[in-house]
Structure formats: structure tokens, C-alpha cells
Amino acid sequence: MKTNHLLKSIFTGSLALVSVLTLSTTAFAAKTKIADVSQYQGNINWSKASKDLRMTIIRVKHGNPGDSDYRVDTKRDVNANGAYKYGTPFGQYDYAEFNSTSDAVSDARQFYALSNKHAKFYALDNEKRVGKGSEQSYVNAWYNTMRTLTKKPLVYYSYQNYVNVHKISYSKFNGSWIANYSAKPNVSTDLWQYTSSGSLSGVSGRVDLSRTVDNSTVTKWYTNTPKDTYFTSVSNGQQLRVTRNINRYQTANLTGKKGSVKYNSTVTAKSIARSTSGTYRIQLTDGSYITANKSYIQAK
Incomplete structure (x- = not known):
């Protein structure tokens, strides 16, 4: 009886251990989705969403003051705080409508000012042509301004067709995120937005989902966060x-x-x-x- 009881205890304990390992593996494996979100996803249940997400990219604003359709995303803080609370790494993106290089500079400054301090990286969403000048010069102005403001990774986002039509070069960025829903993009990309009809726990409607093309590069966006640096000297009147x-x-x-x-x-x-x-x-x-x-x- 004692032997049978001991064997039974060992067997039961083994099953419990296997169960725990299975749950842990399943929970880890579940964190595979990469979704970008905005106010259009409504009230996200971040407790549930965090169980699906490897990372997320959160919209901060659409356009710049003066644009007819300018708006600050009403859920930017709620979403950033929710992702941070439940341990989901996140970046933030700026839907831009550049009409000049000076507009691109002011756009970058406002975007950065409105972004959350816990964001791991920043993305330029460049998909709408407004200005008559060189779109490349606008992209460069945004990038150069952001680089003076932060050492965090900067990511370029657009559609495959937009990149091809406007011949955009984004090699200075720390990575690229390209959308194309019919097939893998034919332009260089590290992250591929492959659908606008994805599902995510904690969201009642559809979401954009992306998958990595260069996993190492994408991982660095949210794991290689630079440390804060401080002024250690200033001159009187500076x-x-x-x-x-x-x-x-x-x-x-x-x-x-x-x-x-x-x-x-x-x-x-x-x-x-x-x-x-x-x-x-x-x-x-x-x-x-x-x-x-x-x-x-x-x-x-």
C-alpha cells in the first residue's frame, strides 16, 4: 500500500509538473502577435490583449495642426498606459501629412512631445502625399528632427506601392515596416503588415497585424532601449x-x-x-x- 501510494504520489506530481510546463509554454507561445492600434479599436482590454501580444505599435496623432483632418488620438494615453501596465513592449507611430520640410520638423516635434516616455521606439507613418515638394526631403526632415530629440530606434512605415511610386529611401532609419496585403512586400522591410482584418484578444473589432521578416532587427526595436542621459554642465545664459x-x-x-x-x-x-x-x-x-x-x- 505504501509503495502504491508513493507511486501514485509521484505520478500525480509528474502530471502536475507537466501541466504547469504545458500552461507556461502555451502562455509563452501565445505572445506572438504584433498589432498596431488606435482609437478605432475602442476600449481595449489590455489584460486580455497582453496575452496575445509580442509587442504593439500605438498611434499618437494624425496630421499636424493646420491640417483639415488633424487630430490627436483620443486613446493614445490609455493604450500606452494599458500596454505598459500589462508588460507589453510598445512603440508609437505618427501618421504624417507633410506639406513642407518646415511642416515635417514641427510635426516631429509635436509627435515627440505627445509620445509616452515608456515607448521603446518611434515610427513615421508616411502614406499620404500632400506637399508638392520632394517627399523624400520631408521624410529626411522628420528623421533628422527626431534624431536630435531621441536616441531610441526610428522606424519607417508605408505601403509597398507608396515607396515604389515616390522612390522613398529609408536606409537611415533603424528599421522598416511595410504594408502589403496581397503578398510579401517587394521592397526592403523588417516588419510586414500583412492584414487589416486580424483579431486580437481584448478587441471586439478587427486590427492590423504584422509579422517579422528580419526578426533580429525588430527585436532590437524594443529590447535595446538607450539609457537616459543628462546635461552635466551649462553656461550662464545658455x-x-x-x-x-x-x-x-x-x-x-x-x-x-x-x-x-x-x-x-x-x-x-x-x-x-x-x-x-x-x-x-x-x-x-x-x-x-x-x-x-x-x-x-x-x-x-
């Missing part, structure tokens, strides 16, 4: 550009809020200071303190 909305404070510990500074504004530095924990701050000529993080401030 002009700095604010790249995201920030607050001004009474102390170098960033306590005692004194006001706010809107993105793209210019502030004047007085000196470098450090918090009690040693973090670099910038004291402005009015005596207030702001972050010295280069993700929020850049030299003019």
Missing part, C-alpha cells in the same frame, strides 16, 4: 529648447511646483545643480529648477 511639457520647481529636488513650460519653448539656463540623491538639474535664470534629462531638454 538657451535650451524644451522638447516635452515639463514643470518648474522651487528646489533641485523638484519640489514646490512653480509653473510649467510647454514643449518647443525656450528657457535660459543659469547653472547646473544636483538633487540630494545626486541627479543633475538645471537652474534657470529666474531661480527655478527643471530636469536636466536630455529626453526633455536640448541645446539650441
Whole structure:
């Protein structure tokens, strides 16, 4: 009896272990989908969606102020916070409607200012021709502006036909994401958006789904996140550009809020200071303190 009981215990324990391993493997295997989402997916249940997603790409805005169809995505924060809460790596994309190189510069600045600090990478959605100048020059202006704002990966997105018609070169980008629903794109791509009729747990309607072509490159978009860097010195009177909305404070510990500074504004530095924990701050000529993080401030 004791022997039978022991064997039964071992057998039962083995089944339990196999069950746990099976569940774990299944759960891991389920995280294979790559979907891009926007306000058109409505209220996403991120607890459920996260179980399907390897990563997601979230829209921030459509166009630029002044465009007739300009709009900031109403779900950009909800979706970014939901993905982050449930451990889904995410990038964010900017649906652009460039009409000049200066428009591309301001578009990039606004997109970056509205993006979430937890985004792993940023994508330019370049699929609508508006300006009469060189579309390539607009793409270059967006890329060059974004590169001054962030060290995170920059990804180029478009349709196969758009790339071919406008002869777009995106070799400077850290990767490419190309849509073509009939077959694998005939232009260089690392990520292939292959359908607009996919399904995703936690979403009641259809979603765009993509699959990797160059898995190594795509993986780097959300795993090789650069560390924050800080100004360690400034000169008295130096002009700095604010790249995201920030607050001004009474102390170098960033306590005692004194006001706010809107993105793209210019502030004047007085000196470098450090918090009690040693973090670099910038004291402005009015005596207030702001972050010295280069993700929020850049030299003019």
C-alpha cells in the first residue's frame, strides 16, 4: 500500500509538473502577435490583449495642426498606459501629412512631445502625399528632427506601392515596416503588415497585424532601449529648447511646483545643480529648477 501510494504520489506530481510546463509554454507561445492600434479599436482590454501580444505599435496623432483632418488620438494615453501596465513592449507611430520640410520638423516635434516616455521606439507613418515638394526631403526632415530629440530606434512605415511610386529611401532609419496585403512586400522591410482584418484578444473589432521578416532587427526595436542621459554642465545664459511639457520647481529636488513650460519653448539656463540623491538639474535664470534629462531638454 505504501509503495502504491508513493507511486501514485509521484505520478500525480509528474502530471502536475507537466501541466504547469504545458500552461507556461502555451502562455509563452501565445505572445506572438504584433498589432498596431488606435482609437478605432475602442476600449481595449489590455489584460486580455497582453496575452496575445509580442509587442504593439500605438498611434499618437494624425496630421499636424493646420491640417483639415488633424487630430490627436483620443486613446493614445490609455493604450500606452494599458500596454505598459500589462508588460507589453510598445512603440508609437505618427501618421504624417507633410506639406513642407518646415511642416515635417514641427510635426516631429509635436509627435515627440505627445509620445509616452515608456515607448521603446518611434515610427513615421508616411502614406499620404500632400506637399508638392520632394517627399523624400520631408521624410529626411522628420528623421533628422527626431534624431536630435531621441536616441531610441526610428522606424519607417508605408505601403509597398507608396515607396515604389515616390522612390522613398529609408536606409537611415533603424528599421522598416511595410504594408502589403496581397503578398510579401517587394521592397526592403523588417516588419510586414500583412492584414487589416486580424483579431486580437481584448478587441471586439478587427486590427492590423504584422509579422517579422528580419526578426533580429525588430527585436532590437524594443529590447535595446538607450539609457537616459543628462546635461552635466551649462553656461550662464545658455538657451535650451524644451522638447516635452515639463514643470518648474522651487528646489533641485523638484519640489514646490512653480509653473510649467510647454514643449518647443525656450528657457535660459543659469547653472547646473544636483538633487540630494545626486541627479543633475538645471537652474534657470529666474531661480527655478527643471530636469536636466536630455529626453526633455536640448541645446539650441
